[in-house]
Amino acid sequence: MRTLIRDGLLLTQNAQRDIVRGSLLIEGDRIAAVGEVPEGPVDRVIDARGHLVIPGLINLHTHLPMTLLRGVGDDLPLEEWLRTRIWPVEAHLTAAEVKAGARLALLEMIAGGTTCFNDMYFFADAVAEAAAEAGVRGFVASVFLDFPTPELTPDRMESEARRFHARWAGHPLITPTLGPHATYTCSDKTLQTVARLQQEFGGCLVHTHCSETRTEVYDVEAKTGHRPVAQLARHGLLGERTVLAHCGWITKEEVRALGASGAGIAHCPVSNFKLATGGWLPLPELWEAKVAVGTGTDGAASNNTLSLFETMKFMALGQKQHRWDARVAPAQRVFDAATREGARALGALDRLGSLEVGKQADVVLIDVRKPHLTPLTDPVSHLVYAVGAQDVRTVLVAGKPLLLEGRFETLDAAKVMAEAQAAAEALLQKAGVRPGAAQQGI
């Protein structure tokens, strides 16, 4: 199967960040030519005139099924939000509902140009199945916690992780990972189990929450004598195969430790702001230390969208405001975070994160013939400061179209939305939760 994306403006995100006017040739699941393409027959032509062509965006930290909880419990302190809204609803989750929520998230991510995600949630099989069916690339964790989930008791988590890993290892789209929830929810023993499994699985990715709130940092220090970063390090979980979500409350010393370790960070500014964590990712220092910082939306319940375009804008503007310096977090580096740096954090820069020959054909086309994208003078500026998720017109993952000129090719959008609405309503009713000030269907 050969696909030609013809006559666009290609933001390659290669090492030189070349911007090339031209075409992109895809053979099978890979990019075969960029810019100038050889003549020859093709099976599909996609017209890219008036479009930016970019590598698919990477959502480095999310919880897909939490789309079901979108708009349920805004404007509440974190503890009250968890206690009165999130946990009561999650207690009633089943695999079927998780799958309905994951499908809704996949629909939203495809619509918004996200081609790869790094997820952690209960019922990981349901998430992985939904992603594989939708054709989206996913890194999916089996979760470890010291208390029971709606799916599992703690004593069964290790065997479940083995089963999950065995099922999905080698899948072309799904990469199984290990997801110790956080150092405040995982004992030394649990972290040791995860470290052992990581070795056993040949160094698979570990995905965890780290230093999201000040309370968490203090609690872990009080309980273990170590701050979260050190607590992970002493159990052998801080390395090139680790992705830490948040890190809003890390010290300069921890920045150095992260730089030395090779661990990556999923920065989730929208969720951090919405939950009022108060912390600020020390981005210039992390970049100085060569840490791979990618972009995450976190779950829709604390965002409330899965748009990485919005996340890029919050990342750039938040850092400028925090540092009183508009030069901090320039557009190109923020766009890098959502593409090639996310890939680097996942240990996948050799196959993802840029439009280069031989890489996976995860490609997004953005229609810039819009009032809010006129005039077009600097396309990188537009991507970070003006493009919205709904400017995305076409999305391919591994060469396969998931969205083609606005039409979903692998999911039945109306069905997915109806099933998610029904699942959310049923869950809220079971849990006795009334969302917001004004619960209103339409």
Next chain:
Amino acid sequence: MRTLIRDGLLLTQNAQRDIVRGSLLIEGDRIAAVGEVPEGPVDRVIDARGHLVIPGLINLHTHLPMTLLRGVGDDLPLEEWLRTRIWPVEAHLTAAEVKAGARLALLEMIAGGTTCFNDMYFFADAVAEAAAEAGVRGFVASVFLDFPTPELTPDRMESEARRFHARWAGHPLITPTLGPHATYTCSDKTLQTVARLQQEFGGCLVHTHCSETRTEVYDVEAKTGHRPVAQLARHGLLGERTVLAHCGWITKEEVRALGASGAGIAHCPVSNFKLATGGWLPLPELWEAKVAVGTGTDGAASNNTLSLFETMKFMALGQKQHRWDARVAPAQRVFDAATREGARALGALDRLGSLEVGKQADVVLIDVRKPHLTPLTDPVSHLVYAVGAQDVRTVLVAGKPLLLEGRFETLDAAKVMAEAQAAAEALLQKAGVRPGAAQQGI
């Protein structure tokens, strides 16, 4: 002319913030019924099933023609941005280019559900004409500054303001205002002139920048012995007919002064963050003092969009993060800021800002049958945290459709965009400015 908007979910934004499932009847330029509507013949029916119906959003501080400078000079310190990008380009502005930029802004605002704006720029006639032709409601300032603009020398500003006021006073859509740029750019004498004209014009609105940066506050204090708020007050310019843009660097004492004066504030969080002003609007204190705080985008050059949905999200999330408290700036109050509080700041709550019988029919329909707006549980949450400008489907101002199911009714979108692109390119060439790292047409 009678228009029926049938079977939507109406977020009335009335005093009780009633949310009503039903219809909206418009007669001429006014709302005739809300919820239950009388039977009878109508000239136009708009199907609102699957839509939220809200009062049109109010952009309380902007510079429409600066759309031409969108993406020209991001990631630069304020002074360098002004000196190397904005001023050199603005020096070449003509009325024709200002009109082209204003038309582009009007197109973007209509597309994004903004029905009323409060503007300050050179060539105010061009802005007012463009708005009147497009059918958008505008408060348009004649500018006062102590140095020449591309349009005027300072000695001609008073006579120009008289002419401008005489031309537009009484227009159904355009309200002429007075725009002393700021206390750091207007001398005592200039401010006195404006105060005198305000009296002469029967108490028309005064629109000014105030306390946007710390440097500005210090400079004004050094020059005049007064901080900007006091400097306005001592010249009689702090009152119910004043809108102050920004106020990121005001003290608690100034909050009290603002509360006592009745002045309104245009909060522009996206621009403030992007320019790294470092300040934070003391929102809870301003609300405590009953100050009308509305939402502004500022010009597109420092945003880079004119989306008030995005501004609402930045407003809510920025305040939560700044105060370490997720309860601060709840969705309903932020939605109020973009509607009825903006109207109150303009002294127009009697005719704008909510869907109530007798008010102007400035109405926006939002299609919520989208992945990122599913499930629909709390519509107010969605408006602030999930809706994007491109979810807007239909927009009416004074009962007249400007956008009808996605089609522009008063502007030729392709023509407006082409003319703006050409104007921007010509301006940059004249000024010798190369935008960004990667100037690329498409």
